[in-house]
Amino acid sequence: MSAVPERPETPEPRGVSRKNLLRAALGAGALPLLTGGGVALARDTTGTGGPLDPTPVCDDGDDPTPEQMEGPYFKPNSPLRTGLAGPGTPGTPLTVGGYVFDRGCRPLADVLLDFWQADDAGAYDNTGFRFRGHQFTTASGEFRLTTIVPGLYPGRTRHLHVKVQPPGGQVLTTQLYFPGEPRNATDALFDPALLMNVRDAGGGREATFDVVLAVGQGPGATTWAAGREYTTGDRVSYDGAAYRCLQSHRATAGWEPPRAPALWQRG
Secondary structure (H helix, E strand, O other), X not given: OOOOOOOOOOOOOOOOOHHHHHHHHHOOOOOOEOOOOOEOOOOOEOOOOOEOOOOOOOOOOOOOOOOOOOOOOOOOOOOEOOEOOOOOOOOOEEEEEEEEEOOOOOEXXXXXXXXXXXXXXXXXXXXXXXXXXXXXXXOOOEEEEEEEOOOOOXXXXXXXXXXXXXXXXXXXXXXXXXXXXXHHHOOOOOOHHHEOEEEEEOOEEEEEOOEEOOOOOOOOOOOOOOOOEEOOOOEEEEOOEEEEEOOOEEOOOOOOHHHOOOOEEEO
């Protein structure tokens, strides 16, 4: 059997996108700047300071975050929680944060993210729910996970699994990878477009990654939903158009954004 060819870890460079500026605004400007004056996103720099392309670039029509196989270790009905590791759990502490955007570069609220991973020894819990849990994005589209760095097991590089589903939408199943891992070059599933930006922080590691879902682009795209609570400043799409919430309310049929100018402003 021939050896698996090495795969380049760093994607081809791209320009600064609109998503850069949107994420900067969402993060209150607390993000580093790129040489060209744009704002660095989750994956704009590696741990060594070199450039790493934000993937995918969100520019009103670019590709969504790539799908990957589910693998044999997924279990439904994981507990609702943002932390997968408790005090004293073996392993290097890890936090993973980022935003979920639609293809129109708008942050998505109430998106389900279901995470699962191996423990420090590279083993999955197939009887219980250790290192498994789901959460929902905030009104600004943000998510944050606290866990440990997953261990290695035969045939795979280091990775996290996640399923991402917008309200009423299709599920994106994918995997997130760590830069600088030797096995990235030989893992047949590894995709450099799914590299997180990872840095050492206070005895642990911090990682960031922004997800782009294939929603909110083109005629008929709608993220608004009746029965949901919206607060001032929330953004939705309706029939492909973007709207901003003008006052907090509970959405009701008949108060769709085009019909409720007192509640929603287009643009």
